[in-house]
Amino acid sequence: MLINVERAARMLKEYDYYLILSHANPDGDTLGCAYALCALLQKAGKFAKCLCADEIAPRMKYLTTGIQPQEFEHQTIVSVDVADRKLLGKLNEVYGDEVFLAIDHHRSRTEFAEFTYVEPDAAAACELIYEIAQVMQIPLDEQIATCLYTGLATDTGCFRFSNTTPRTHFIASKLMEYGFPYEDINYRLFDMKSKGRVRLEQEIFEKMEFYCDDKIAIVCLTNELMERHKNSVDAEDFNGLAGMPRRIEGVEIGVTIKQKEEKVFKISVRSSEEINASEICEKFDGGGHARAAGCTIEGTLEEVKAKMLPELKRAVGCGE
Amino acid sequence: MLINVERAARMLKEYDYYLILSHANPDGDTLGCAYALCALLQKAGKFAKCLCADEIAPRMKYLTTGIQPQEFEHQTIVSVDVADRKLLGKLNEVYGDEVFLAIDHHRSRTEFAEFTYVEPDAAAACELIYEIAQVMQIPLDEQIATCLYTGLATDTGCFRFSNTTPRTHFIASKLMEYGFPYEDINYRLFDMKSKGRVRLEQEIFEKMEFYCDDKIAIVCLTNELMERHKNSVDAEDFNGLAGMPRRIEGVEIGVTIKQKEEKVFKISVRSSEEINASEICEKFDGGGHARAAGCTIEGTLEEVKAKMLPELKRAVGCGE
Numbered sequence: 181m182l183i184n185v186e187r188a189a190r191m192l193k194e195y196d197y198y199l200i201l202s203h204a205n206p207d208g209d210t211l212g213c214a215y216a217l218c219a220l221l222q223k224a225g226k227f228a229k230c231l232c233a234d235e236i237a238p239r240m241k242y243l244t245t246g247i248q249p250q251e252f253e254h255q256t257i258v259s260v261d262v263a264d265r266k267l268l269g270k271l272n273e274v275y276g277d278e279v280f281l282a283i284d285h286h287r288s289r290t291e292f293a294e295f296t297y298v299e300p301d302a303a304a305a306c307e308l309i310y311e312i313a314q315v316m317q318i319p320l321d322e323q324i325a326t327c328l329y330t331g332l333a334t335d336t337g338c339f340r341f342s343n344t345t346p347r348t349h350f351i352a353s354k355l356m357e358y359g360f361p362y363e364d365i366n367y368r369l370f371d372m373k374s375k376g377r378v379r380l381e382q383e384i385f386e387k388m389e390f391y392c393d394d395k396i397a398i399v400c401l402t403n404e405l406m407e408r409h410k411n412s413v414d415a416e417d418f419n420g421l422a423g424m425p426r427r428i429e430g431v432e433i434g435v436t437i438k439q440k441e442e443k444v445f446k447i448s449v450r451s452s453e454e455i456n457a458s459e460i461c462e463k464f465d466g467g468g469h470a471r472a473a474g475c476t477i478e479g480t481l482e483e484v485k486a487k488m489l490p491e492l493k494r495a496v497g498c499g500e
Numbered sequence: 501m502l503i504n505v506e507r508a509a510r511m512l513k514e515y516d517y518y519l520i521l522s523h524a525n526p527d528g529d530t531l532g533c534a535y536a537l538c539a540l541l542q543k544a545g546k547f548a549k550c551l552c553a554d555e556i557a558p559r560m561k562y563l564t565t566g567i568q569p570q571e572f573e574h575q576t577i578v579s580v581d582v583a584d585r586k587l588l589g590k591l592n593e594v595y596g597d598e599v600f601l602a603i604d605h606h607r608s609r610t611e612f613a614e615f616t617y618v619e620p621d622a623a624a625a626c627e628l629i630y631e632i633a634q635v636m637q638i639p640l641d642e643q644i645a646t647c648l649y650t651g652l653a654t655d656t657g658c659f660r661f662s663n664t665t666p667r668t669h670f671i672a673s674k675l676m677e678y679g680f681p682y683e684d685i686n687y688r689l690f691d692m693k694s695k696g697r698v699r700l701e702q703e704i705f706e707k708m709e710f711y712c713d714d715k716i717a718i719v720c721l722t723n724e725l726m727e728r729h730k731n732s733v734d735a736e737d738f739n740g741l742a743g744m745p746r747r748i749e750g751v752e753i754g755v756t757i758k759q760k761e762e763k764v765f766k767i768s769v770r771s772s773e774e775i776n777a778s779e780i781c782e783k784f785d786g787g788g789h790a791r792a793a794g795c796t797i798e799g800t801l802e803e804v805k806a807k808m809l810p811e812l813k814r815a816v817g818c819g820e
Binding site: 340344345350356362366370394428429 | 664665666677683692743746748
């Protein structure tokens with residue numbers, strides 16, 4: 181059942197003994213939500229603890245420091261930033277059908293909780309935790325503000341992506357009044373790269389293929405390449421590579437071809453304002469957004485490229 | 501004479517025939533200020549035009565589109581984001597001693613205008629133009645909001661740097677209500693890199709020297725290296741390289757050694773929270789901020805490194 185922020189806040193005041201679940205492969209938003217909500221509930225005199233199927237990356241450990249560890253048997257399960265119970269990872273089997281309240285901001289999602297408070301226009305689920313704190317009238321503090329800010333920054337690429345709203349900046353301005361080292365947070369989230377990641381990016385750039393006066397750039401992430409870098413690169417370091425080709429000046433369509441099986445490739449297409457990435461991917465039974473879309477194509481790498489190239493060239497208006 | 505925002509706004513209402521000067525090598529803040537103020541004054545029924553000693557980079561041309569070209573002889577000169585008249589470049593000789601009103605946010609500056617409205621706590625001079633528009637009660641529009649947002653984003657590294665304040669985010673939230681393609685602006689300002697820049701960064705990374713378990717990273721920008729990349733890299737592309745070494749995970753002190761003359765090197769030191777970069781640079785008669793400082797050292801490159809290394813090692817607490 182869908183509920184609004186007032187009802188969600190009222191429920192959180194009424195119940196107790198909370199177990200807060202983040203999605204697997206946790207990011208700054210799901211963790212920021214969990215640790216902020218946990219601290220807020222503890223401040224309100226409740227028992228609360230957080231749980232996630234996977235470990236928290238060292239660079240996000242600072243999110244966990246504001247919580248009092250409490251021993252208790254949980255009675256009320258809340259999920260944060262979880263669009264589908266499957267995304268709970270290995271916790272799905274144990275808790276997936278017991279979630280009382282889901283707090284989320286994903287537009288496409290499946291209902292799995294008894295009650296759901298969802299705001300698809302929110303850039304980050306942490307915006308919803310902020311709204312809940314306002315309604316519950318629990319004062320924030322530096323640590324809670326740190327958690328909520330981390331969620332906003334994570335999901336908006338530090339206020340760069342198109343999901344950022346006036347409300348996102350307004351909440352950021354309120355959070356910043358609590359004074360926390362946002363420069364270090366942003367450094368950890370956005371600037372810092374492992375040596376292994378830099379080497380991986382170097383090799384990807386060296387092998388990047390350009391067509392049509394650099395308007396098209398293609399990157400191939402083959403199993404061989406991933407395997408070779410596996411030992412010097414964390415799993416997390418393989419994220420975000422799909423953005424690389426479009427970053428080169430002049431590139432209007434950036435394509436990342438990622439090998440899934442011997443002859444199955446997952447394609448990610450990023451495009452400039454003028455070009456509809458979704459239309460390109462629909463030709464291959466895929467889809468997505470106008471500026472970022474995807475599809476899956478079968479064949480050898482050369483066959484996959486040969487299938488795509490005419491569509492890409494047509495999109496940038498470049499003669500064969 | 502220092503004046504406040506009310507007085508600055510009153511003056512701008514009173515006078516007319518404005519020439520607005522940006523600093524040389526213009527960035528998004530000085531240009532954002534100039535084109536926003538020009539549009540605001542034109543909206544208020546005044547004559548106004550912008551001037552800069554240097555050309556506007558193609559990726560910032562979008563800032564200029566909201567202005568009506570007006571032919572007139574100027575009577576009132578306003579400078580924006582100019583901390584010293586020398587920074588006007590070749591315009592200094594012509595207009596440097598005729599500036600009526602300087603609008604600026606630099607902490608260390610020299611007075612050169614008849615009247616100066618300065619707010620050293622503002623992250624960007626564009627914040628001051630926003631305040632002036634509020635006091636003058638001239639409504640903003642999409643194009644003015646675009647200019648002001650560009651200034652905020654430029655000077656804060658898209659809200660990442662420590663100069664960002666609650667007010668910066670608050671103004672950003674107000675500007676975003678006018679709806680403009682901020683995602684594209686941020687892409688152009690922060691994500692996009694020329695092929696030449698990527699190749700330059702690659703070579704710099706390959707030659708980066710690490711000491712003390714990667715806690716220290718040193719980059720050398722020799723004349724030979726700069727010369728070799730000169731043809732494939734714009735002058736602008738040589739900016740921002742000083743941030744590179746500190747971006748590698750684990751690096752606590754990132755040092756960039758830039759050759760100025762055969763045996764003169766300019767050093768830039770960036771450090772983690774725990775380390776005082778300014779203290780290190782003071783040992784070599786330099787200085788700056790706690791996390792970003794600089795100095796100049798004479799000698800061969802090897803001599804310069806040999807002079808610095810003991811100080812760097814001491815700072816990270818690593819035995820010789």
